Amino acid sequence: MNYNKIFQNQLNEFKSKGFNRTFTPIYRYQDTFPFTKIDLPNEELLKTKINPDTTIWCSNDYLNMSHNPQVIDTMINVIKEVGTGSGGTRNISGTTPYHDQLEKKLAEFHIRESALIFTSAYVANQTTLATLCKRIKNIHVFSDQLNHASLIEGIKNSRAACSIFKHNDLTHLESLLASQNISQPKIIVFESLYSMDGTKTDIKEYIKLAKKYNALTYLDEVHAVGLYGEGGRGVAQEQGVSQDIDIINGTLAKGFGQIGGYIVANSTIINFIRSFAPGFIFTTSMMPSVAAAASKSIEIVETLDNERRDIFNKAKYFRQKLQLAAIPFIDSDSHIVPILSYSTTKAKLYSKLLLKHYNIYIQPIFYPTVPKDTARLRITITPKHSMKDIDILTNALKTLFSSEFKKEEIRSSNHNQVA
Ligand SMILES: Cc1ncc(COP(=O)(O)O)c(C=O)c1O
Structure with missing residues (x-):
């Protein structure tokens, strides 16, 4: 029995469907979050924390308590x-x-x-x-x-x-x-x-x-x-x-x-x-x-009422900006804002382009974590994200979603969306 072949065949099938997962190593620096460094080839730079320039938008450390x-x-x-x-x-x-x-x-x-x-x-x-x-x-x-x-x-x-x-x-x-x-x-x-x-x-x-x-x-x-x-x-x-x-x-x-x-x-x-x-x-x-x-x-x-209010205000502001920019998202009044790309390939592509061109890190979410054809970028806003950070993120998303290629997808989708 070739056990390794059994494992490899299943992995190949998973990969061929576009569901392969890659993990990105991130340093979530306490003093600069949400700005940080990821994937730096130069170990020395990493150690000295020079210029953290990548904004993280997908952490579940919702109240930044891991840095308290x-x-x-x-x-x-x-x-x-x-x-x-x-x-x-x-x-x-x-x-x-x-x-x-x-x-x-x-x-x-x-x-x-x-x-x-x-x-x-x-x-x-x-x-x-x-x-x-x-x-x-x-x-x-x-x-x-x-x-x-x-x-x-x-x-x-x-x-x-x-x-x-x-x-x-x-x-x-x-x-x-x-x-x-x-x-x-x-x-x-x-x-x-x-x-x-x-x-x-x-x-x-x-x-x-x-x-x-x-x-x-x-x-x-x-x-x-x-x-x-x-x-x-x-x-x-x-x-x-x-x-x-x-x-x-x-x-x-x-x-x-x-x-x-x-x-x-x-x-x-x-x-x-x-x-x-x-x-x-x-x-x-x-x-x-x-x-x-x-x-x-x-x-x-228990005492963080101001931070809770701040998160919900920022999330509301972000949703308004997304609506104005005609970017599809799932509407709610929570601290989580999922931006819909629908296809896994596009979720991965958007994530890659955001990192490459805008220093923005958002992990793509796709099947089996969410149902097939509902792939998304799931954004979480924490007290340490500023209104200015939200503006920068919205502008980057706007550029991505406004290309002809993406417009076509938004039109063809029948997901329950705002915008
Ligand atoms: C709904 C739900 N329940 C349970 C868990 C597991 O939580 P934990 O990360 O503490 O294991 C998760 C993880 O994200 C979750 O989303």
């Missing part, structure tokens, strides 16, 4: 005190006061009984859903069509029966719920902010359906925590329904700028996952310094 001086000091101090690694799983010497404090902080932040931390939000989703859906006999899962891979993996891994409803389509969801016996256990799995579109979910309608059909609710707030709701508590809190969701999932890696993930729920559910989820139990716990930095970051993020 207080968070950095906290992390360094804890490393000096207790070292780098945690030294074990949570069960075997890998629980420190920093882990406990972070779980307490998260429960308080979401005003819930308990919280549980994981090494990433991917792991949190995957292992929580797999565990729940394996252990509740006969449970039927209802999952949004655009749910993140970590949610899908968790559901699939459990082998529970699953119905996929059309994205944010409550009528479709209700018809699927109604087709199951009312006494059968059920769980609705969805996200509060779909990050590739930047659109929010009307959570209270899901809760109404969950109550009517006797279903649990599992809400991924990964792209929302830190940014929406009072103190950044998320979209469910913003909509006044946070306490009605059974399990909320979040990340420490985006709005809070560190790494790791978590769930919050009542203490029985948290104890259940803590006791039975392999992805929680059988892995080394996060670095104590990361746990401490995450607690510090949450404490600061």
Whole structure:
């Protein structure tokens, strides 16, 4: 058996469809962000940080918390005190006061009984859903069509029966719920902010359906925590329904700028996952310094109302400019602005041209991350991007999109677009 040939054939097929991925090494300098250096051939230049001149527009460090001086000091101090690694799983010497404090902080932040931390939000989703859906006999899962891979993996891994409803389509969801016996256990799995579109979910309608059909609710707030709701508590809190969701999932890696993930729920559910989820139990716990930095970051993020307002004002300004320039984008009131190129080839080309001619770095997003023929440049605006930076970006995009080649594509597209 030639195993390598099997691997190579699949890679060739993937590449021939244009889905090959390349990763760009970036130095996200703390003192100059969003300006930085990428892909410099000269190592010496890189070290001396001369003239960072490339603007990054696609970071998920939404509030620049990975560069926050207080968070950095906290992390360094804890490393000096207790070292780098945690030294074990949570069960075997890998629980420190920093882990406990972070779980307490998260429960308080979401005003819930308990919280549980994981090494990433991917792991949190995957292992929580797999565990729940394996252990509740006969449970039927209802999952949004655009749910993140970590949610899908968790559901699939459990082998529970699953119905996929059309994205944010409550009528479709209700018809699927109604087709199951009312006494059968059920769980609705969805996200509060779909990050590739930047659109929010009307959570209270899901809760109404969950109550009517006797279903649990599992809400991924990964792209929302830190940014929406009072103190950044998320979209469910913003909509006044946070306490009605059974399990909320979040990340420490985006709005809070560190790494790791978590769930919050009542203490029985948290104890259940803590006791039975392999992805929680059988892995080394996060670095104590990361746990401490995450607690510090949450404490600061709660106070960042001005930064949140600033991001939304800038995003609104950017959308207005895009509309005036007839550049197709997906409209919303969030901090994420996806510019549509539709074809993967064009998304890659635009990304390349932006870097080459304008020193602008935006990673192209394409299948399988988003559905086929909906490739895009996903732009995220942080407090450190200025209005002037937005003007420069819009002008560059305008030049790209105004060539005949691109106009033709905009005309031929039938995607739901503004402009
Ligand atoms: C909706 C959603 N859930 C979960 C995750 C996983 O988060 P993490 O990066 O903390 O693993 C992501 C990652 O981007 C995501 O987009």
